[in-house]
Amino acid sequence: MNLFIDNKSGAPIYDQIYSQIKALIISGALSENDPLPSIRSLAKDLRISVVTTKRAYDELEREGFLYTVPAKGCFVAPKNTELLREEHLKQIENHLLEIRQLAAACGMSKQDIIQMLDLLDS
Amino acid sequence: MNAIEIRNIAKKYKGFSLGPVSLTLPSGCILGLIGENGAGKTTTIKALLGMNRPDSGEISLLGQPLSADLRNEIGVVLDEVGLPENLHIRQIEKIMKYSFRNWQSDAFAEYIKKFNLPENKRFKTFSKGMKMKLGLAIALSHDAKLLVLDEPTAGLDPLVREELLDLLNDFTRDEGHAVLISSHIVSDLEKVCDYIAFLHKGQLMLCEEKDRLLEQYGFLQTTEENLNALEPDAIKGRRVTQYGAEAIVDRTRVPQTFDIRPVTIEELFVYMAKEG
Amino acid sequence: MKGLLCKDLTEMLSPVNLIPAAVAMLAGMILKLPYLFACIALFIAVMPADSMRRDAVSRWETQQMMLPVSRFCIVTEKYLLTLICAAAAVLLTGLGMLWIAPAYQLDSEELLLWVMRACLCCLLIPALVCPVSFRFGYDKGRGILFLLIVFFAVVTASELAVPETEFGTVYAKLLSSISLSSMTLRDILRILLHGGSYKMILISVFCTLILTFVSWLLSLWGFCRREF
Numbered sequence A: 001m002n003l004f005i006d007n008k009s010g011a012p013i014y015d016q017i018y019s020q021i022k023a024l025i026i027s028g029a030l031s032e033n034d035p036l037p038s039i040r041s042l043a044k045d046l047r048i049s050v051v052t053t054k055r056a057y058d059e060l061e062r063e064g065f066l067y068t069v070p071a072k073g074c075f076v077a078p079k080n081t082e083l084l085r086e087e088h089l090k091q092i093e094n095h096l097l098e099i100r101q102l103a104a105a106c107g108m109s110k111q112d113i114i115q116m117l118d119l120l121d122s
Numbered sequence B: 001m002n003a004i005e006i007r008n009i010a011k012k013y014k015g016f017s018l019g020p021v022s023l024t025l026p027s028g029c030i031l032g033l034i035g036e037n038g039a040g041k042t043t044t045i046k047a048l049l050g051m052n053r054p055d056s057g058e059i060s061l062l063g064q065p066l067s068a069d070l071r072n073e074i075g076v077v078l079d080e081v082g083l084p085e086n087l088h089i090r091q092i093e094k095i096m097k098y099s100f101r102n103w104q105s106d107a108f109a110e111y112i113k114k115f116n117l118p119e120n121k122r123f124k125t126f127s128k129g130m131k132m133k134l135g136l137a138i139a140l141s142h143d144a145k146l147l148v149l150d151e152p153t154a155g156l157d158p159l160v161r162e163e164l165l166d167l168l169n170d171f172t173r174d175e176g177h178a179v180l181i182s183s184h185i186v187s188d189l190e191k192v193c194d195y196i197a198f199l200h201k202g203q204l205m206l207c208e209e210k211d212r213l214l215e216q217y218g219f220l221q222t223t224e225e226n227l228n229a230l231e232p233d234a235i236k237g238r239r240v241t242q243y244g245a246e247a248i249v250d251r252t253r254v255p256q257t258f259d260i261r262p263v264t265i266e267e268l269f270v271y272m273a274k275e276g
Numbered sequence C: 001m002k003g004l005l006c007k008d009l010t011e012m013l014s015p016v017n018l019i020p021a022a023v024a025m026l027a028g029m030i031l032k033l034p035y036l037f038a039c040i041a042l043f044i045a046v047m048p049a050d051s052m053r054r055d056a057v058s059r060w061e062t063q064q065m066m067l068p069v070s071r072f073c074i075v076t077e078k079y080l081l082t083l084i085c086a087a088a089a090v091l092l093t094g095l096g097m098l099w100i101a102p103a104y105q106l107d108s109e110e111l112l113l114w115v116m117r118a119c120l121c122c123l124l125i126p127a128l129v130c131p132v133s134f135r136f137g138y139d140k141g142r143g144i145l146f147l148l149i150v151f152f153a154v155v156t157a158s159e160l161a162v163p164e165t166e167f168g169t170v171y172a173k174l175l176s177s178i179s180l181s182s183m184t185l186r187d188i189l190r191i192l193l194h195g196g197s198y199k200m201i202l203i204s205v206f207c208t209l210i211l212t213f214v215s216w217l218l219s220l221w222g223f224c225r226r227e228f
Helices: A011-029 A040-048 A050-062 A081-105 A110-121 B041-048 B067-074 B089-099 B105-114 B128-139 B156-173 B187-190 B210-215 B224-230 B265-275 C002-013 C013-033 C034-045 C048-055 C060-066 C071-104 C108-136 C138-159 C166-178 C185-192 C200-222
Strands: A066-067 A071-077 B002-013 B016-027 B030-037 B056-061 B075-078 B145-151 B178-183 B195-198 B203-209 B217-222 B235-243 B244-250 B261-264
Touching: A011 A050, A011 B210, A040 A050, A040 C013, A050 A066, A081 C166, B002 B041, B002 B178, B016 B041, B016 B056, B016 B178, B016 B195, B016 B203, B030 B041, B030 B128, B030 B187, B041 B056, B041 B145, B041 B178, B075 B128, B089 B105, B089 B128, B089 C002, B105 B128, B128 B156, B145 B156, B156 B178, B156 B187, B178 B187, B187 B265, B195 B210, B195 B265, B203 B210, B203 B265, B210 B217, B210 B265, B217 B224, B224 B235, B224 B244, B235 B265, B244 B265, B261 C166, C002 C048, C002 C071, C013 C034, C013 C071, C034 C048, C034 C071, C034 C108, C048 C060, C048 C108, C071 C108, C071 C200, C108 C138, C108 C200
Parallel strands: B030 B178, B030 B195, B075 B145, B145 B178
Antiparallel strands: A066 A071, B002 B016, B002 B056, B195 B203, B217 B244, B217 B261, B235 B244
């Protein structure tokens, strides 16, 4: 599992951990019921605060990405298809906004974009 | 359980008064106590260890009031390590073995080897760094649950300082362990602490999670007029020159339009101390 | 307390102390010089005070506050050390004097006198220096030690020099008014220098032991108030 924390970037550290682990889970790099490193060992290995790591894990648990088994540790939760679908929809929306911006920059209309999509399909 | 609980301790000396100071250090965490020389860090730590008697307030360590027996579980390194000058490490170890209940000879031998300390030279021939390392080896070899370090990195080179921070990091892998470390070299503390407390002129300015501090505050450079237009509460410290103004601001109270860069704990302390 | 005793004894029994003591002992026995044994006794008598000096200089005073020993133990250990030193001085002086007794035709009373002199010295000096050192730090205690030595030196010299003149009598009266229990200082000094009966010897030792006990209590009270 690769995690890269940047102390200087200004992005909150708990957010960096949260986003990266979430991305790993969604992309499938971490499978269902895979064990996650304990909060303390992750914090110490990355040289970040335990309090912050716990915050990230708590957030992930709240959103259903992981579950805790007492005395055993944290594990990746089974893929929640609703959650995943929502996540993908959000990504598609973001990409579409980007496409619209780019299209406007080179003077393409909505029809032109749909034509392009048909071309790709065939 | 809280490793350290200090409630409202205060102490008055001629020309200096400390407190009231209240601090809590949860188990499994590292608290960095930052302050300029003479801010009261050493006084606070000595009150914690029973070396002086506060005029008021309560202290509890590892859930119990302070007692001589409790020191079996507390490892202390003050800025000057005062071991007998004419003894070697072997002789010093014997003294410690007879004093501490859970002395671990193997762990001590490992640390001595790791720190490259000479076994057959007298203590008075050691350099400052070596003395501190020996003090640390002793503090880590009697199964202590709490480490209290007062300015351990002063006068040490960057490599040794990094080694020390690594050691503290490893020490707190066990959630039953905790560390209180005081320093005026803020950059060291910033790397390793979970909580930060600022002491300035005997008063506790704040005690917070380090990462929350870094998220909440930012560094702003703008014109003096813009600065004055902001809420007074949002500004934690400022510096105005003829070329503009700089300030540490609370991100949550400043409009998003301003370009706020991340701040370091050192800058935060310096600006807040100047303002206070 | 075991650790503290270990430290003090290790420091005391270093070659720097043992070699001169051994040399003086041998010299005294071979050359038949009783005053060398008195010197050894004095040398041992200042050792507890010297150990306090070392503790202050090397900052062990502060370091020991981090060991799991109570302030009671720290004080009591120093007094235990004093008793050990007194016993050592008694042993060495006794051995030495026994060895050379035939040469000087000393009777048992005189022998006992020499030995008790050593014991008194070893108990008196720490008893007076420790309470001040524990309460105010060795800097102030050192002053007391110096004053003590000067006082005894001056008084002893004057006692030897002018025992019979009028000045001597006034001075003697002055000294008599400074009394330790039933003994006058002059009487103690006379015992220390010239001799006396068994009874006087025993009373002065007893008084000094009481003084040591009171000193121990004072040190405990003082050290509990000390701040670092």
